[in-house]
Amino acid sequence: MTTEVKQPRPKGRAVYNLIGLLVAAVMGFPVYWMINTALKPAKDSISPTPKFLPFPLSLENFHRALQISDFWGPVTRSLIIAGSTVGIGLVVGLLAALAISRFAFRGRKVVIVGILTVQMVPLVAMIIPVFLLLNDLGQYNKLTGIILTYLTFVLPFTVWTLRGFIVNIPKELEESAMVDGCTRTGAFVRVVFPLLAPGLVATAIYGFIQAWNEYLYALQLLSQQNTTATVWLGNFTTTRGTEYAPMMAGSTMMAIPVVIFFLLVQRRIASGLTAGAVKG
Amino acid sequence: MSAETSTVKVPPQRPSSSTGAPAPRAERPARKSGRFSGQAAPWLLLAPTLVVLAVVLGYPLVRLATLSFQKFGQSQLWGFQPTEWVGFQNFTTVLGDSVFWDVVVRTILFAVGAVVFTMVIGMALAMLLMRVSGWVKTLINVALVASWAMPIVVAVTVFKWMFDSDYGVVNWLLSRIPGLDFDRHNWFIDSTQGFTIIMALVVWGAVPFVAITLHAGLTQVPKELEEAARMDGAGAVKVFRYVTLPVLKPIIVMLATLSVIWDMGVFPQVFLMRGGHPEPEYQLLTTYSYDKAFVVNDYSMGSAIALLTVLLLLGVIAVYMRQMLKIGEVE
Numbered sequence: 001m002t003t004e005v006k007q008p009r010p011k012g013r014a015v016y017n018l019i020g021l022l023v024a025a026v027m028g029f030p031v032y033w034m035i036n037t038a039l040k041p042a043k044d045s046i047s048p049t050p051k052f053l054p055f056p057l058s059l060e061n062f063h064r065a066l067q068i069s070d071f072w073g074p075v076t077r078s079l080i081i082a083g084s085t086v087g088i089g090l091v092v093g094l095l096a097a098l099a100i101s102r103f104a105f106r107g108r109k110v111v112i113v114g115i116l117t118v119q120m121v122p123l124v125a126m127i128i129p130v131f132l133l134l135n136d137l138g139q140y141n142k143l144t145g146i147i148l149t150y151l152t153f154v155l156p157f158t159v160w161t162l163r164g165f166i167v168n169i170p171k172e173l174e175e176s177a178m179v180d181g182c183t184r185t186g187a188f189v190r191v192v193f194p195l196l197a198p199g200l201v202a203t204a205i206y207g208f209i210q211a212w213n214e215y216l217y218a219l220q221l222l223s224q225q226n227t228t229a230t231v232w233l234g235n236f237t238t239t240r241g242t243e244y245a246p247m248m249a250g251s252t253m254m255a256i257p258v259v260i261f262f263l264l265v266q267r268r269i270a271s272g273l274t275a276g277a278v279k280g
Numbered sequence: 281m282s283a284e285t286s287t288v289k290v291p292p293q294r295p296s297s298s299t300g301a302p303a304p305r306a307e308r309p310a311r312k313s314g315r316f317s318g319q320a321a322p323w324l325l326l327a328p329t330l331v332v333l334a335v336v337l338g339y340p341l342v343r344l345a346t347l348s349f350q351k352f353g354q355s356q357l358w359g360f361q362p363t364e365w366v367g368f369q370n371f372t373t374v375l376g377d378s379v380f381w382d383v384v385v386r387t388i389l390f391a392v393g394a395v396v397f398t399m400v401i402g403m404a405l406a407m408l409l410m411r412v413s414g415w416v417k418t419l420i421n422v423a424l425v426a427s428w429a430m431p432i433v434v435a436v437t438v439f440k441w442m443f444d445s446d447y448g449v450v451n452w453l454l455s456r457i458p459g460l461d462f463d464r465h466n467w468f469i470d471s472t473q474g475f476t477i478i479m480a481l482v483v484w485g486a487v488p489f490v491a492i493t494l495h496a497g498l499t500q501v502p503k504e505l506e507e508a509a510r511m512d513g514a515g516a517v518k519v520f521r522y523v524t525l526p527v528l529k530p531i532i533v534m535l536a537t538l539s540v541i542w543d544m545g546v547f548p549q550v551f552l553m554r555g556g557h558p559e560p561e562y563q564l565l566t567t568y569s570y571d572k573a574f575v576v577n578d579y580s581m582g583s584a585i586a587l588l589t590v591l592l593l594l595g596v597i598a599v600y601m602r603q604m605l606k607i608g609e610v611e
Contacts, residue, residue, distance in 0.1 A: 013413060020412040020420050023405065028423035030484065031430060033449060034438045050449045096329035103322035111326060113601060118337055120537075120597045122545030124566035125586035128573045129340035129347060135357070152336045159329060213431040215548040220574065230433040234552050244441045251434040262429035 031259070038062070038252040042245035061249035065236075068246065071253070074232040081143060081218075081228060082211035085150040086204050092151075093158030094200070098188070100159070101166040102174075112163075119156040126152065127220055134221055141223045149217055154207045161206070165199030166192065209258060229254050341590075348584035354577045370584035379560070380568070380585070384592070387544065387565045390475060394543040397483045399536060402490030409495045421492075428488030436552045439481045443467045468554070471561040478549050486542065490535050497531040498524070537600045544593055565589045 037045050038061050039054035065071065099105075100112050130149050131140070139145025169192055177187040218228040227235075233254055236247045348370050355361040374380050405424070409417055430438075442450050445466040454462040468474040501524055509519045525532070547566045550558050558567045565585065573582025 013411065016408060016411040017413055017416045020408055020416040023408065024416070024419040024423040027420070027427055027484070027487075030435065030438045030442060031423075031426045033442055034434070037441065046447050050447075050452050092328040092332060095325040099322035099325035103325075105319050105322045108322070111330075115329075115333075116601065117597055118333060120541045120593060121337065121341070121590060122541065122566065122593065124545055124547045124570060125590050126337070126340050126344065127570065128579055128583050128586060129343035130336070131573075132343065132347075132357070132579070133340055148332075149336055151332055155329060155332060209429060209431075213433065215433050215552075216570075230431060230548075233437060234433050234548070234556075236437070244444065244447070247437055248441060251437050255430050255434045258431065259426050259429040262425055 031255075034248050034251050034255070037245055037248040040245075042243070045245040045248075061245045062253070064243075064246040065250040065253070068236070069232070071232070071250070074227055074229045075254075077143065077226070078212055078229040081147055081150065082208050084143075084147045085154050085211045086207045088147070089151060089154040089158045089207055090200065090204055093155055093203075094162055096159045097162035097166055101163045102171075115156050115159055119153075119160060123153060123214075124216060127216055130217070131220055140221060141226055143226075146217060146221050149221065150211050150214065153214075154211055157210070158203055158207055161203045162196075162199060165196055165203070169195050205262065209262070212258060344583050344587055344590075347580050348587045350580050352578075352580040352583075357577075357579065366580075370580050371588075374581065374584050374588065383563050383565055383568045386475075386563070387589075388592075390479065390546070390564060391540065391543040394479050394482045394486070394546075395536065395539040397479070398486040398490055398539050398543075399532070401483065402487050402494055402535070405487065405491035406494035406498055409491070410498055424488040424491055427484060428492070430485065432485060432548050433552060435481060435485055436549055439477065440553060443477055471559075474553075474562060478546075478553055481549055481553075482543060482546055486539060490539070493531060493535060494528065497528045501527045533600065540596050540600070541593070544589070544596070565592075 036052065036054045039057055039059075040051055041056065041058040042061055042064070044051050096115075100108055100115075130152075134140045134142075134145045134149065137145070139148070173191050173195075174184075174187040177191045178184065182190060213230060214228075215230045215234060218231050219234070222228065222231070224235075233247075233250050236242075236250055349365060349367060350356075351364045351366050351369075356363050405420070409420060412420070427435075442448055445451065445464050451462040451465050454460050454465075467477050505523050505527070506519050509523045514522065545566060546564060547570070550562055550564055550567050551570070554562050558571075563571070566589070569582045569585040569589065571582075572585060573579050576582075
């Protein structure tokens, strides 16, 4: 009985592959359906029998989505907001992550517990006082105001995630660099930072996507003229009511760049989350 | 690939925390005499974060608490009337309202359901990824990452379209099954059906992160441990229960914690799915508080509800924090 070594049997693997294909089809279907609807002529979307392939290809939905209201304005604002938030978050957060992962000091545990707890506060619970705060500061309907408030969720996340990446880098590497004559800062810049780079990229991307996806603050803290891409899409209605085909074109334009970007770096993110850093 | 880049195959949290432990112990006696020498650097590094968080989180949290003991509506916002302290009046009104309790129960049921489904499906997918051929794995990964990266608002619009009563593809697909007629079926007339779809949307968006992270964790589980357990006669279930799960526990706790926060804070999914005006039977704590503040313009009542939500979450947070401290995640 004990000789049963679990080598992948071809039959078992075929069953798993079949399940896997099914899972991929179900998980991927909404994305596929969005692109499919966006690319086929609008009249095909309201035919009684749905067309599963977007032929003949048509770009009329994209034209229509761009006509309905300003598209590039919201997208530009979203890029500025998400980029600034992540930039500030990474610089500020990296310092804090270093402090809680590489220094032993009184109150360290309190800070960690504090950051973790703070991360748990749902954004929606904060919207009322944040709205009043920005109102008082004259930052309502300003990009600076919304960048500042986006740090509420990007910063704690950044600190906590970077801490995880730094903890995975063995202290011994820094220590041996310091024995070899590096200063503490030198050891960080030459040894830790290069090993941390994938982690920084992963954190930045995830933070960027969170900021890009944010809806409630953008809805409530910016006026209609000054809105972001998410609110633009959320308000997507035409004089003829909800037209799903151009709406899917708008969705595609908003999602595809993010999805492609994400696909390119996914490997790094997955391994960065758990893998150690010492090469054999 | 990931196996080859790391010789440390055990989950990283444990070894680092155990090597980190002696340091504070050794420092403790020294602290009383000259504590400022080594203590300044970490606080300097922390300072920017703490300042930012104090402004964007600390102050609003305090304001949230004070607001819920005040009367603060439109006229106070414009400064026509001074804010007025009303004691516990907002809370007695809210807590005496049966609608509020319905919302609380609905929110908890929704969050628990979403978290359980996310974790179970995520784990199943992670284990499936260990067992399929390379090309299937790539396909699943592409599907996972694509849905992970989908902005929530985009996902909501796509689901709305898929479940549209007139031209939705789901109704058409279900009607293909013999004996079922879903033609013109409106999924949102009945809130149970409506929430099933909203939950599917939430879980669909949350599973990729969980599955990919757990899969990365699974590749780090030492093969020798599993083999040893198998040699000792453990079946697949026992190996999973006594070897895989304990090794993955820190990751699982982290993921579950995040899932609870996210699923208790679900807002756009419900808000946008119901066209910006969720019906009473679709209100969750988040939308309910938002409605009170920005639709009825009763900011203090909205704050009281939001504060109660935070207090409710504090219970969840406390449970998880204790778990985190126990397993040494926070060292």
